[in-house]
Each structure stands twice: as C-alpha cells, then as structure tokens.
Amino acid sequence: MKILVLTKRQYMAKDLIDDHFGRFWELPFELAALGHDIKGLTLSYRSRAEGDFFERPRKDKPAIAWSSVNLMRGYFPQIERYARRALEIAQQFRPDIIWACSDAYHAIFGRWLAKRTTARHVIDLYDNFEAFSASKIPGVLSAFRRAVKAADGVTAFSARLAGHVERSCPRTKPTVVIENGIRKDLFGPRNKNACRERLGLPIDRVIIGTAGALDKSRGIETLFQAFRALTHEIDDLHLALAGPPDRIHTPLGIPGAAASNRRAPARLIPARFWRMTGAAICLARRNQRDRSG
Numbered sequence: 001m002k003i004l005v006l007t008k009r010q011y012m013a014k015d016l017i018d019d020h021f022g023r024f025w026e027l028p029f030e031l032a033a034l035g036h037d038i039k040g041l042t043l044s045y046r047s048r049a050e051g052d053f054f055e056r057p058r059k060d061k062p063a064i065a066w067s068s069v070n071l072m073r074g075y076f077p078q079i080e081r082y083a084r085r086a087l088e089i090a091q092q093f094r095p096d097i098i099w100a101c102s103d104a105y106h107a108i109f110g111r112w113l114a115k116r117t118t119a120r121h122v123i124d125l126y127d128n129f130e131a132f133s134a135s136k137i138p139g140v141l142s143a144f145r146r147a148v149k150a151a152d153g154v155t156a157f158s159a160r161l162a163g164h165v166e167r168s169c170p171r172t173k174p175t176v177v178i179e180n181g182i183r184k185d186l187f188g189p190r191n192k193n194a195c196r197e198r199l200g201l202p203i204d205r206v207i208i209g210t211a212g213a214l215d216k217s218r219g220i221e222t223l224f225q226a227f228r229a230l231t232h233e234i235d236d237l238h239l240a241l242a243g244p245p246d247r248i249h250t251p252l253g254i255p256g257a258a259a260s261n262r263r264a265p266a267r268l269i270p271a272r273f274w275r276m277t278g279a280a281i282c283l284a285r286r287n288q289r290d291r292s293g
Contacts, residue, residue: 002037003028004095004119006086006110007102009042009068011126016042017053017068023126023157023180024101032062039093040066043082043106047072086113095119099155104129104144111147120152125161126180130168145169187270195275201240208278209240219282226280240276 007016007024014021024040032038044050050070056063067089069082090098090113098117100110101124114121129135129144148154148169155178156162162175193203201207208227214220227239 002095003097003099004093005040006100006106007042009044011102028064029061032064038064041086041089042068044068044070090117097122104135104140107147108143122153123151125156199275201275205236205238206234206277207238207240209276210280210282211242214241223280223282
C-alpha cells in the first residue's frame with residue numbers, strides 16, 4: 001500500500017527532520033518495515049532547509065523520502081506553493097492513503113488533497129487540535145470537524161481522545177487508537193543518584209518536578225501550589241523543572257525551586273525524569289476532559 005504522510009515539521013519543541021523525533025517520525029518507518037511504500041511531506045513553520053531528504057532510522061529499517069517546504073518566504077505565507085508541491089507529489093506517487101497529521105490545518109488540507117486524487121483520507125490526532133490556539137481562527141474549527149466527519153479513517157493517541165472525537169464529530173467510518181510509545185534504547189531503569197549527580201542536583205533530598213512546556217496554559221500553577229503546600233509537611237523538598245527557553249514560566253519566589261531552561265537532546269530526557277522522587281504531568285483543567293490520555 002502507498003501512504004503519503006502530511007505533517008508539520010516542528011512539534012513538541014522538536015524538528016522531525018533534524019531531530020528524528022516523535023510519532024510522525026516513528027510510525028511511518030514502522031509502516032515501511034511492514035512492507036508499505038511511504039513518502040512524507042513536511043511543512044515547516046520556520047525557515048529551514050528545503051528539498052528532499054532520504055532518511056533511514058537504522059540500518060535494518062527501509063529508507064523513506066521526505067520532502068520539506070517552508071510556509072513563509074520573507075513575511076508572506078506561501079500556501080499555494082505548498083499546495084502545488086503536495087499535488088505534484090500526490091500525482092507522481094499516486095498514494096492509496098493520505099495520512100494527515102499534526103494539526104487541524106493538515107487535517108483540512110489532507111481532505112482537500114484527497115479530493116483531487118484517488119486516495120483515501122485518514123487523519124491522525126496526537127492531541128486535541130480543537131484546543132490549539134491556531135485553531136481559534138474563525139472558520140478553522142468548522143472546517144476541521146467537517147474533515148474529521150468525512151475522513152475514511154481516524155487514528156488517535158488515546159481512547160479518551162478517540163471518544164471525544166466520536167462525540168463531537170459523529171462518524172460512521174473507523175476510529176482507531178494508536179498509542180504513543182517510548183524508545184527502548186533511551187528509556188529504562190537508571191541509577192537515580194547517578195542521574196542527580198549528572199544534572200547537579202542534591203542526592204539526599206526529596207525531588208518532585210516536571211519537564212516539558214512550563215507555561216500557564218498547561219496548568220503549571222497547580223504544581224507550584226502543591227509544592228508550596230508540601231514544603232510545610234516534607235523537609236528538604238526540592239522542585240526541579242525543565243522546559244523550552246521560550247516557554248518556561250519560572251516559579252520566582254518559591255524557596256527550593258530550581259528551573260532549567262536549556263533544551264535537552266533526546267538522550268538526556270530520561271535522566272531528567274529518573275532524577276525525581278516523583279514526576280508530575282501538568283494538564284489545564286479546561287482541557288483535561290478532551291485531551292488527556
């Protein structure tokens with residue numbers, strides 16, 4: 001089966017091509033390993049090298065041809081240029097399925113492209129796209145819901161999100177859960193003290209914390225409130241935080257709190273979690289029902 005993957009290039013503070021990161025990197029290669037013919041097209045919302053990239057995750061995995069197009073040229077978006085390139089690839093590749101991923105815009109565009117080919121349209125939901133700020137532009141949500149309702153298939157990262165989609169966008173065609181996985185070569189049991197020493201943290205203290213987006217929209221304030229309350233019950237409690245430098249919300253005025261705003265390469269992420277006595281996942285209350293796994 002021929003599958004054309006449509007996705008944005010940057011997501012979760014990583015770059016699909018540069019960092020070889022995430023769901024939209026791993027799943028296409030697994031599909032290729034099963035014998036399917038895969039081609040990918042990424043739309044970069046930032047200025048990056050354009051062109052074709054032939055990527056192979058490991059020697060035992062088949063290579064995939066990725067094409068990358070920048071959204072902007074100067075100060076102006078080049079939607080038509082991207083659409084022409086996508087149509088060109090679809091006409092040459094003649095996919096059986098167009099798998100549209102990463103945000104509401106790609107879901108909408110995937111439907112547009114499928115109508116102009118003989119391909120079936122499948123949408124992947126790795127998050128609740130309706131909650132994205134970019135989806136608040138007038139007309140986007142209604143177009144996204146129409147695309148979901150009309151899609152030949154939907155893949156979602158959790159049963160809860162799949163259920164939400166089926167309630168908000170009633171469908172008659174399949175909705176399948178494909179959960180996110182972890183890299184076994186990175187994540188596994190580690191020595192907690194060694195991780196703390198590597199990151200310059202005290203070995204003998206109780207450490208709680210989180211890593212990822214640390215802005216208020218993720219409900220990080222709840223973690224700060226819990227930490228303040230626990231300091232009255234637990235001696236030598238330490239709060240450790242790590243997140244992207246452009247999104248960190250530093251807990252100023254909280255004794256015992258330490259924040260790192262350095263982007264960590266993938267190989268260091270496990271150490272940041274294993275350093276903790278307890279790790280928290282922050283989720284804003286208004287989005288919990290819809291997008292929590």
